[in-house]
Amino acid sequence: MNPRNSLNFSGGPGALPESVLQQVQEAIMELPEIGLSVLGISHRSDWFAAVIAELETNIRTLLGLSTDYHVLLLQGGATQQFSMAPMTLLHGKTHAAEYLRTGYWSGKAIPEAKREGPIQVIWDGESSGFTRLPGDDELLFSPDAPFIHYSSNETVEGLQFHRVLGRDDVPRVCDMSSDFLSTPCEAERFSLIYAHAQKNIGPAGVTVVLIRDELLKDAPDNLPGFLDYRSHVKAHSNFNTPPVFAIYVVLLVTRWLLNDIGGVANMHQINRSKAELLYRLLDQSNGFYRGRAAVPDRSTMNVTFNLASPEMEKRFLAEAAAAGFSGLGGHRAVGGIRASIYNAVTLQAVERLAGFMDDFQRRAV
Known part of the structure; x- marks a missing residue:
């Protein structure tokens, strides 16, 4: 088979819709409404501000998300969120945040969280070789935990939660990097969702973060600006030079999900x-x-x-x-x-x- 006709079954970066690739090809040469390549358009332009606004709206529409949430388009992948989330939510806490270790990527989040405050791994799949997920009878959630963290889909092991975990009175933080916008997820039952783009929704370089506004009220005041969600909220995901191209592709994918897929x-x-x-x-x-x-x-x-x-x-x-x-x-x-x-x-x-x-x-x- 001609390599140009190869089919991408990679764990990431994943395939993009053919119609999106065609639009991207045209945009790299010239966006008709601008007359410039998308690779050379300023992140401070009115055009890019409109891209951010439409993308936020599209994600809200796809997930039925209220205005109680901020939609952020950040850098650093899920790996940066392994640190940003506990930096924000564990400050000054005495009770342990609860983490599930269900595979390779959820395991990566745990040592980063330990740097920021107390955590407890309430279920660990290592003894089963990470070949299964816990049942409800194996999980005991504390009402005093600052938050619970888990990964909805483990790309390495091929495991996926088909239900929402935790207590409704404890904030849920979820890494949805590999199944975001692939299935309905009851988004408003979560306080913070993060998902890097290079699985279902775009190329590498941008990470979607959905964060409930009330979660930021007790955030520490001494966070570095780049690692403070409030900086990105205030700047509308334009705190520093963002990945304009990657964000534009995610916009095209959300249009495809809305208009072509339904x-x-x-x-x-x-x-x-x-x-x-x-x-x-x-x-x-x-x-x-x-x-x-x-x-x-x-x-x-x-x-x-x-x-x-x-x-x-x-x-x-x-x-x-x-x-x-x-x-x-x-x-x-x-x-x-x-x-x-x-x-x-x-x-x-x-x-x-x-x-x-x-x-x-x-x-x-």
Whole structure:
């Protein structure tokens, strides 16, 4: 297959909708309404202010989000939020914030939070090899915790929460980097949501943060300006030179979700159809493909599995790459195979992958 026709199943950066890529290609050369390349437009221009305003509105519309929340477009990825959230919420607190360690990325957030104040890991999936998520009967949430933190979808292990965790009287902080705007999420039950863009909603370089206004009332006054959410609220996500290009692409993706897909609920139905196709193939393979995640906790974004041996996995990946399927290697932390089927990966692309997998099995046994 011609490399230009390769299909992107990478864990990130993920695929972008074809219509968005076409608009981006044109905008790199020249935005018709401006006459300049999007790469050279000032972040202080009226055009960019309008981009920010529309993008905020689109995200509010997609999630049904009230004006009690600020919509911020920040830098630093989810990694910066591992620090910013506890810097803001743990200052002066004596009770421990509650964290769940359900996989690679939620585990990355924990040592950063420990720098800022007391935390307690109330559930740790290491003993199960991070192959499952906790049930409600395994979780005991304290009413005194400053907040609870968890990751809604673990990209590495292929695990996803299909419910909201925690108490309604304790702020929820959630890393939704890999399933943001892929499914309805009851956004107003969360106090802070963060999601870097390079999975479902754009290229690397911008992170969407949704934060309830009341959460900022007790924030410490000695935070560095760049690490203070209030600085970005006041500046309308223009505190310093922002990633104009990346933010513009996210705007185009939200337009695509609203106008072409018809909203997040419709996007979820498409994503579920893609995931069911692959999981059905795994389940009907008589153990040739071995799903990694417990069935109730399977991710609709990242389908993770193994074959009988590392040698067979190498053969699978080599033949898949030759057939035009890119990014199927599992994360270095766990190995194996991972098919990431983010929003812009089409059902037709997943059908082609399923066809390849079925053919590979027939030839290998």
